[in-house]
Amino acid sequence: MKKNNKLYLLSGCIIVLFIILDQILKVWVKTHMALGEHIPVLGNWFYLYFIENEGMAFGLSFGQNIGKLLLTVGRILIVGFLIYYLIRLIKKDKTDWIGATVLSLIITGAVGNIIDSLFYGLIFSESTPLTVATLFPEGGGYAPMLFGKVVDMFYFPLFVIPDWFPLWGGDYFFPAIFNLADSCVTVGIVLALIFYKRIFPENKI
Numbered sequence: 001m002k003k004n005n006k007l008y009l010l011s012g013c014i015i016v017l018f019i020i021l022d023q024i025l026k027v028w029v030k031t032h033m034a035l036g037e038h039i040p041v042l043g044n045w046f047y048l049y050f051i052e053n054e055g056m057a058f059g060l061s062f063g064q065n066i067g068k069l070l071l072t073v074g075r076i077l078i079v080g081f082l083i084y085y086l087i088r089l090i091k092k093d094k095t096d097w098i099g100a101t102v103l104s105l106i107i108t109g110a111v112g113n114i115i116d117s118l119f120y121g122l123i124f125s126e127s128t129p130l131t132v133a134t135l136f137p138e139g140g141g142y143a144p145m146l147f148g149k150v151v152d153m154f155y156f157p158l159f160v161i162p163d164w165f166p167l168w169g170g171d172y173f174f175p176a177i178f179n180l181a182d183s184c185v186t187v188g189i190v191l192a193l194i195f196y197k198r199i200f201p202e203n204k205i
Helices: 003-032 065-091 097-123 180-194
Strands: 038-042 046-053 150-155
Touching: 003 046, 003 065, 003 097, 003 150, 003 180, 065 097, 097 150, 097 180, 150 180
Parallel strands: none
Antiparallel strands: 038 046, 046 150
16 A cells, blocks of 8 residues: 555544544533533542533633634634645645644544534534433524533542642643543644644745
């Protein structure tokens, strides 16, 4: 198999595999847990903790309806560019398996959360602290297309920062709640910084 074809296959497998895993986990959480419910997985170190947000990584928010719309549309445009850029890199033989993996992870993470924003409002009922959502409810979902909420569930309250520490004293070291898609983007960005030249070659593509 040619190198280019191997890289296309690698990228496709990464994107498809992690999107499927991300969506399976999100659908399970959405249909089995009430909003705010948490399940200990590893003692007090790791919980499945169900929250929803407007679409930014690690539970951050961005405005209300207009912010949500801009965020979703902007993410779609970015993903489109990254897919085009990855294909060009592979076609022009300007990257290797590391570069293809890094870009594929970033694309995967963005697509995973785009799916929530695009479709979850259409196919799920509303999650509340007292009720668990149902899939394909009678009467339709809780929001129109583009306005679905992103499902987050990973929570690692590793340890509390000492009170004497400036600004963050008394808070957990990493209080964010996130999902697999967020993890893919984060790992991809960190690796992109490490392997910058393999992802952004100096020669034009």
